[in-house]
Amino acid sequence: MSRYMYYPGCSTERSGRAYRESLSAVCDRLGVNLVEIEDWNCCGATEYVGVSLSPAYALIARNLALAEAARENGEPVVASCSACYLNLAKANQYMRESPQLNAHVNTALAAGGLHYDPGTVEVRHLLEVVMHDVGLDAVREHVVKPLQGLRVAPYLGCMLPRPDPDHRWKNHERPDDLDRLLASLGAEVVDYPLKTECCGGHMTQIAPKVGLELIKRLIDEAERQQADMMVTVCPMCQINIDAYQGELNARFHTKHRMPIVFFTQLMGVAFGFDAKAMGFGRELTDARAALRKVGTAPEPAPVPAGGHRPRPDKRALPMPRPLDDGNGSASGATSEVVR
């Protein structure tokens, strides 16, 4: 069982309880041992770094110092919220780059009897741990109730793959990690082009017009793609899209009802946990109706290796090869029988 220091972040205590409940069950099932950092504090979310840098990073680094002191064998810190993840990772990087910031932060930490050497603790996000340390093969092994028939729009938000201070993501603009994870659960994954667009963050609080416009774009596109629900990795994204649909409908005269859930909730359902135990029902835009579609579609036929390229019409030109095809066959040709 691999061990990680877990930084829950404030939202998992209240609005993101469904995340906390589901990820605990799922990680347990996957052999991911999350040890909560004792006496952790708020990461400052998106606001504090904009107010004053040194205190903001002292606030963040305190968590890293605590984790460093409490860990046994060099365990990384795992965050489940994208904002928390980014703040922790940025503290690591900026303190390393700026001796001045490092000195300021450590002066503050010293007041509490703590010290942190930047870079000593690895900071990671839960999705990335699931993808890289657990792996899709292990995930598939635990799927007992494939999500066939459920059409999902994977939504990462803007803070996870960018700016990626530790170079953990292969593709920053259109990462397909969440897509592949959800597909491995048996769900039908739509090619959601806005997967790394901003959810508005706290704009809903300070400039509702801007915030609601950003949310509307995301929901419009998910509906256009006929998704049953959106799936996210971040409590801030979840609450923004989940909680403001009424206000949004009133402002824009729309009738959106697009549920949004955490990826761990769907993993839990696929792993056979009870939907309620996975936090379904806690969301404001009810996802339970959509969840009933699970199992309504037959299992899709496996795509043959080096499969045919879609060509709707005899006159149409072939599409390019998919990327994971490598450099193509040795003969520089792709087989397509035309008889």
Add this chain to the structure above:
Amino acid sequence: MNAAPVSPVPTEVDLQTVFEPTVIGFTCNWCSYRAADLAGTARTKYPPNVRLIRLMCSGRLDPAFVLKAFAEGADAVMITGCHPGECHYIEQNLKALRRFRLLRRTLEALGIEPQRVQLVWASAAEGVHIAAEIARVTDEVRALGPLDWPADAAADTGINLDSAWEATGGQEAELAPAEAEQAPEADR
């Protein structure tokens, strides 16, 4: 573009009183020597503590050259070569890298601070870079002080190094670890 970090240039007066290290730099004919030429053409300043020797390749660097430099009074040695993948002799700089690592480990075991032997990659276009690296190494060694090799190591350790050296076949035995690493089977 010419703004390589410059450490204070010593004046004649403080040369008599303040410690100024002497650094021997081994350069590759194709990259770092040309980088030094470029630093010159561009008038990029660096401390005068370094004295360069041209080899055809960093792969030519016999670890004994480094020992020789220390024996003759150098306080530090810079080994410079082409960036990995850019060697004019395909991959000989990587052989220099392996020798460097072993040599540094050996010297550490002998009590010589690792900063006194440094490996720097510099392409022929990196005049500013090599000037900055020379300045950096000089500063680091200045902070370390003179190479504190005992005036008579034999007296210090109680071992007769001269006879130990000669008994083991001199250079051959001293280089044995490095050579072992270069054995053909370890090579591929």
Add this chain to the structure above:
Amino acid sequence: MSGNGTTPAEGEIRIGVYVCHCGSNIAGTVDVVEVARWAGEALKDRGVVVAREYKFMCSSPGQELITDDIRDLGLNRIVVAACSPHLHESTFRGATARAGLNPYLCELVSIREQDSWVHSDRSAATTKAKAILAGGVERVRRNVPLDPIDVDINPATLVVGGGIAGIQAALEIADAGFHVYMVEREPSIGGHMAQFDKTFPTLDCAACILTPRMVTAGTHPNITLMTWSEVTRVEGYVGNFTVTVRKKARYVDADLCTGCGVCEEKCPKKVIDETYEAGLGYRKAIYTPFAQAVPRVPVIDRENCTYFEKGTCKACEKFCEKAAIRFDQQDEELTLQVGNIIMATGYDIFDAREIAQYGYGRLPNVFTSIEFERLSNSAGPTNGRIVLRDGVTEPKTVGVIHCVGSRDRNFQNYCSAICCMQSLKFAHLVKERTGATVYNFYIDMRTAAKGYDEFYQRVLEEGTLFVRGKPAEVTEAGRLPGEDGKMVIQVEDTLAGRQRRIPVDMVVLSVGLKPRSDAREVATRFGISSSSEGWAIEKHPKLDPVATMTEGVFIAGCVSGPKDIPTSVAQGAAAAARVLSRIQNKSIRLEPIKAEIHAEHCSGCRICNGLCPFNAISFDSVLAVSSVNAAMCQGCGTCVAACPAGAISGSGFSDEQVMAQIEGLLRIGMNGTAPDRRRFPVASGETTGDRTAEEVRA
């Protein structure tokens, strides 16, 4: 003694020292008069007979000082303290030779680039100049006369790669009356140029200007064409390479085949052609890549042939009137003897699927530049109609994105050189053939060669819209009026200073050029070096762009970096000229900086064998010793440093020379006096420079 043979002067070593002012370049920072005075006195016991300073040593009077002294004072070693050896070493060695002394007994040490130009403190710079000079004096004491090595040149030449650069090189040499072997990996020569429709900036039809050259190369009596073949091994050295070529089975008897094309017509198996048609068109399992292919002999693609797959079919065999189909043909290995090699192996294109936000491979109407070349080519899959992926609809708005994968720190830092002009050409062709609105998205417009900027002006006048900015993404998620059913290019227009969303029907990605995927492997096979990206490295980027560090191996075209057609052709011709001068000279003189193994000291451990990247060291299993082939040795000295028995000496850079130079450099410390010498194991209390190698190693 390790050097080359024995020390020449059994008697006294008589050194002349010459310190150059270089106007004020050196004298401005270094007290050259003092340096010369010091050398004459302090280095007298090191053999310095005379020490002079002069305003410009490289001038005729300066050189005469040296030649006169050699004659009048009986000097047998020369040290010049002046500029970098890369600038004037040959000048002073030439002067030395003119006075009858072996040129390798002259050393040039740099007190300009390494001293006066990089330091400002006069006292410290003068001290350093003395140290550098003392290093040169100690080193030159250990110099020995060396003789250049002469090697015969086999007049036959190998050209690797049959693109336009390789064709040009082959034709130049063949026309001069010498034999050329041309090896091409694909079934036909022609390279990337054969895929293009028009060439910028003149808009010549690529096929019209390329095909005659291909035919000439294919029929030239002095050219042996080997297509569908690859070089698998290169042995030997300049003048005498032995090259192994694997001729892949075509399954067609090239002597019988008339190139009528019936087999291709009758073959029932159609596959997507990923190479020549860039995945946009089809070919059969037996095929010639295009109509003007040279040679006009098809190959059977074994992987896709129904007969090889299922054991039945043989349609091609049935219909071939000349009975030229040979299903039992095997790969052949051929051995060629050549004196020189020209590598013109070309480039690959950047894989646009790596930039996911541009949607290539996901959004059907995003095309790469090479796909667009095929689309606009009248012999291409749409007969030159510029249409969307559905094969029918003409686009009304087209966006051409420059610098895809180039000038991008996430992918390739370098400029691919051809994309600006290629993108302008696309804009012109789209306008001409469809009348569509065309947007070009560029970072900087680079139109530097002859006629290029005029072409840019022309495209501007034709009404193509230019947006300076690197698009952030190409998305199908429209949200504004007019975006429905279109792709939207999101871009910051850096001239207008605002974000723009531009709806288009078609996107063309002007993808950058990349080294061949196997470039590194091929470079190793031919013993040449490549950059971190994989481009071949020139002997000198400015002054010797078609030669490599490996004697006898030349490069032409995009193998060393992105180039347009005129430059590739010029390089092909230049490489040919270099080879022809070698052939005409019949032999070549090599620098005598070589390693040599002294058999009597060699223990036969073979450590050196694996260290040589040029395979210059071979092992004689009878005598159980290794030896160096002087013509193949490039003089890096790695084996010299590695030999545990000290049996390998490196002429020009011997252990004695380097050790002595170290001693000299440290003769005076930073404060101008001798530094502390430490009792250190290697020194054994005394210096080694004046002891012979045997004494040191004994």
